[in-house]
Amino acid sequence: MKSLATAFGIAVTLGAYVLSRVVAKRYRSPLTTPVFFSTPIVICALLLSGFTVEHYQPAKDVMVFLLGPATVALAVPLHESRRALLNDLVAAVAGLTAGSLSTLVAILLAKAFALPAVVRASIALKSVTAPIAVELAPVVRGDPTLVAAFVITTGMIGAMFGPGLMDRAGIRSPLARGLALGTISHGQGTAQAVGEGALQGAAAGIAMGLAAVLTSLVAPVIVPLLL
Amino acid sequence: MLVALQWAALVAINRLGYAVAEAVRLPLPGNLVGMLLLLALLSAGVVPASWLRPGAPFLTRHLAFFFIPITVGIMRFGALFARSGVAIVVVLVVSAAVGVCASGFTSQALGRPRRQVEVPT
Numbered sequence: 001m002k003s004l005a006t007a008f009g010i011a012v013t014l015g016a017y018v019l020s021r022v023v024a025k026r027y028r029s030p031l032t033t034p035v036f037f038s039t040p041i042v043i044c045a046l047l048l049s050g051f052t053v054e055h056y057q058p059a060k061d062v063m064v065f066l067l068g069p070a071t072v073a074l075a076v077p078l079h080e081s082r083r084a085l086l087n088d089l090v091a092a093v094a095g096l097t098a099g100s101l102s103t104l105v106a107i108l109l110a111k112a113f114a115l116p117a118v119v120r121a122s123i124a125l126k127s128v129t130a131p132i133a134v135e136l137a138p139v140v141r142g143d144p145t146l147v148a149a150f151v152i153t154t155g156m157i158g159a160m161f162g163p164g165l166m167d168r169a170g171i172r173s174p175l176a177r178g179l180a181l182g183t184i185s186h187g188q189g190t191a192q193a194v195g196e197g198a199l200q201g202a203a204a205g206i207a208m209g210l211a212a213v214l215t216s217l218v219a220p221v222i223v224p225l226l227l
Numbered sequence: 228m229l230v231a232l233q234w235a236a237l238v239a240i241n242r243l244g245y246a247v248a249e250a251v252r253l254p255l256p257g258n259l260v261g262m263l264l265l266l267a268l269l270s271a272g273v274v275p276a277s278w279l280r281p282g283a284p285f286l287t288r289h290l291a292f293f294f295i296p297i298t299v300g301i302m303r304f305g306a307l308f309a310r311s312g313v314a315i316v317v318v319l320v321v322s323a324a325v326g327v328c329a330s331g332f333t334s335q336a337l338g339r340p341r342r343q344v345e346v347p348t
Contacts (some may be wrong), residue, residue: 012301018291034291039249039298053302060296067293069237070286071258072244075265076276077287082292088338095334102329106322113314119307123318127326136255145300152294152317157323164320167323173300173338180331184323187290207330209262 002058009059016041030156033188035148071131078209081202084120088175095176098205100182100214103127107226117227122146124223125215126154129186132212140223151186158185159192178203185210233282240265 016038024032031037046056085092103124110120122142125133130151137144162181171177174197180206183187188207194201242327247253255258268274301308308315 009296013292013295016290017295022238035294035298038295039301041294041301042299046302053300056296056299060299063296064293066234066238066286068241068244068258068261069234070290070293072237072261072265073279073283073286074290075262075269076279076283078262079266079276088334091334091336091338094337095330098333099326099330102322102326105325106318107320109321110314113311113318115311115314116307117251117317119311119315123315123322126319126322130297131290132256132259134297139254145297146304148273148294148297149301149304150315151336152298153292153316154319154323155246157320161320161324162327165327166331167332169328171328173335175338176333176335179334180327183330211256212259213263216259220254221344222301 005055006058006062007054008049008051010048010063012042012045013038013059013063014195016045021112027107030160030188033152033156036156062163063098067131067134073131074131074209077205081205084175084178084199090103090177092179092203092206093210095179096183096210096214099180100127100211100218102184103215104222104226107223110128117141118143119146120227121223123150124219124226126150127184127186128212128215128219129208130155132216136216136219139220141227152188155185155188159188162189163192163196173201175203181208230282230285233279234286236279237265237283264324 006061006104012209017034020032020037023037045141106126107120108124110123117142121140122137124140125136125142125147128136130148133151134144137147158181162185166177167178177196178193178200181193186208190201190204193204241258241261244264245257248255248257248260269276
């Protein structure tokens with residue numbers, strides 16, 4: 001029974017992922033983002049076949065084994081785009097810091113809405129790239145699953161509305177645009193920035209990496225004070 | 228076979244990252260330390276990026292896959308989203324908008340006026 005559930009969980013997840021890639025190839029949209037598209041399919045499949053989250057756990061453990069190594073592998077694209085940052089270091093670091101600090105707005109708003117503490121702590125990590133945010137979750141007493149959901153939603157929001165918002169706000173510098181997308185919307189923002197141009201993409205990739213480092217250092221100290 | 232070796236190397240660097248973070252009591256997640264270690268090795272020229280192809284790009288290209296099993300756990304939070312879903316979305320949208328503008332304006336104001344987009348080599 002247990003190994004059956006594991007095999008079923010892996011098969012359904014892989015299938016839903018492949019399906020999302022096929023659909024995204026035809027209809028490119030934030031709504032066809034693999035996680036957003038595939039997660040409801042997997043949940044429905046589990047519910048319909050009578051499996052629970054507990055049954056799915058072993059399958060999940062198998063599948064996330066390579067997540068750590070995949071995070072390490074992000075060093076390769078970062079290394080390739082380092083020049084974009086070095087050319088304009090002050091502007092890049094300042095923009096990155098301003099963007100990361102804006103997460104305070106999220107924490108304070110969440111407090112104003114009286115959201116539960118675990119939600120507020122998890123929202124504080126919304127702009128950190130998912131593999132690192134999930135690791136930080138227990139450090140700030142957030143929940144890894146909520147963190148992943150907020151990270152992915154924020155990625156979609158930024159990728160969908162970020163470029164239009166910057167057009168209206170008069171943010172035209174390619175470095176600034178890439179930096180903003182990478183800082184706030186990490187991987188999905190970077191994908192969007194790559195579509196705008198090479199410099200935007202490089203700036204976004206670096207911003208994503210540095211925002212993760214910055215938040216890892218600052219969040220464990222600041223988040224408990226604000227909750 | 229080559230890919231398996233490259234993945235094994237990435238697994239080893241990841242483990243090393245956790246060990247270093249633990250030993251030096253770094254306030255950083257181990258996988259992030261591993262990423263910075265690899266970045267240092269690449270920048271120093273100790274490890275050429277070509278040694279990690281195609282295994283490393285394969286993993287980063289399919290990074291999204293790993294978050295499907297993690298996000299499936301949202302099943303446990305049905306009640307929370309029924310109650311506070313709208314508030315959560317408002318918080319995420321407003322803070323993303325503020326963040327994009329704060330980051331974009333700051334770096335545009337401080338940046339050197341640029342020539343046209345330069346293509347990184």
